[in-house]
Amino acid sequence: MTAASTPKGERRRHLLVVAAAELLTEGGFAAVRHRAVAERAGLPLASTTYYFDSLDELIGAAVRHEAEGELAEGRRRLERLSEQPHATEDVIELILDLLLGTASRQGGTESVLLRYERLVGSPRRPGLAELMRDLAARLHELLGEIFTRSGMGISRDRMFELIALVDGAVVNALIESDPDPRGAARRMLRAQLL
Numbered sequence: 001m002t003a004a005s006t007p008k009g010e011r012r013r014h015l016l017v018v019a020a021a022e023l024l025t026e027g028g029f030a031a032v033r034h035r036a037v038a039e040r041a042g043l044p045l046a047s048t049t050y051y052f053d054s055l056d057e058l059i060g061a062a063v064r065h066e067a068e069g070e071l072a073e074g075r076r077r078l079e080r081l082s083e084q085p086h087a088t089e090d091v092i093e094l095i096l097d098l099l100l101g102t103a104s105r106q107g108g109t110e111s112v113l114l115r116y117e118r119l120v121g122s123p124r125r126p127g128l129a130e131l132m133r134d135l136a137a138r139l140h141e142l143l144g145e146i147f148t149r150s151g152m153g154i155s156r157d158r159m160f161e162l163i164a165l166v167d168g169a170v171v172n173a174l175i176e177s178d179p180d181p182r183g184a185a186r187r188m189l190r191a192q193l194l
Contacts, residue, residue, distance in 0.1 A: 013051045015041040020062035025103065028114045029121055032059050056127045063118075063128060067135045074098050074142050082149050091150045092189045096182055098139060099166055104182040112181045113174055152193065162192060 019040035023031040034048040034055060041047070052058040077094050096104065103111035122128045140159070147154040154162070169188040173181035 009051070012041075012043055012047055015043060016048060016051055016058065017061045017065045020058050021066045024059065024062050024118065025066065025101075025111070025114065028117050029059065029125075032062065054127075056125055059125065060127050060131055063122075064131060064135070067139075070098060070101070071135075071138055071142060073102075074146075078142070078146055078149060081146075086150065088150075088152075088193055091146060091152070092186060092193060094146060095143065095162075095189065096166075096185055098143065099163065100170065100182055100185060107180050107182065109174060109177070109179065109181055112170060116170065116174070162189065165189070165192065 016037055020032050020037045023036055023040060032055065035045055037058065038045045038048050048055075048058060052061070074094065074097070077097075081090060081094065100112050101115050104115075119132075122132045140156075140163075143159055143163070144154075144156060147159060165188050166185045169184040170181045172178075173184035178184055
């Protein structure tokens with residue numbers, strides 16, 4: 001048994017992953033540096049290289065942590081929607097949370113811009129490619145389940161069209177410096193689903 005696999009080691013590793021995920025969300029890939037992660041986690045600088053072989057491995061763990069949390073919350077919200085009558089607006093907001101992140105609810109471009117930079121920048125990090133494909137497949141599965149259980153009966157192809165429409169609306173809003181890219185995406189989904 002190594003120190004990294006002890007309960008204390010697991011706690012420290014988890015603190016580093018959470019810290020890296022927070023930095024990633026707040027500042028993108030550039031914000032995730034060994035020193036910044038260690039400081040945010042309240043651990044010695046050496047712990048980042050002790051528990052992770054590379055910065056890319058730490059970033060991968062942070063991306064997985066963040067995505068797993070979002071998927072789990074999306075499933076919880078889907079269960080609540082399934083247990084009671086819901087409006088299409090509730091479904092639209094859940095979809096936007098999953099595609100744009102819950103931080104986008106507050107408006108503004110920063111959280112959405114950072115999320116899209118992360119998505120677009122991931123292919124430049126070879127260690128993230130497979131992880132991002134796996135997470136995207138799980139997200140698409142959840143979105144398909146949301147559409148099915150909400151009674152919308154949207155095909156897989158149509159779901160991908162809706163995702164592309166949201167992405168296009170968001171990118172266009174960002175290009176035009178629209179202060180509310182989520183609002184642009186919401187309008188696009190409403191026009192398609194209502």
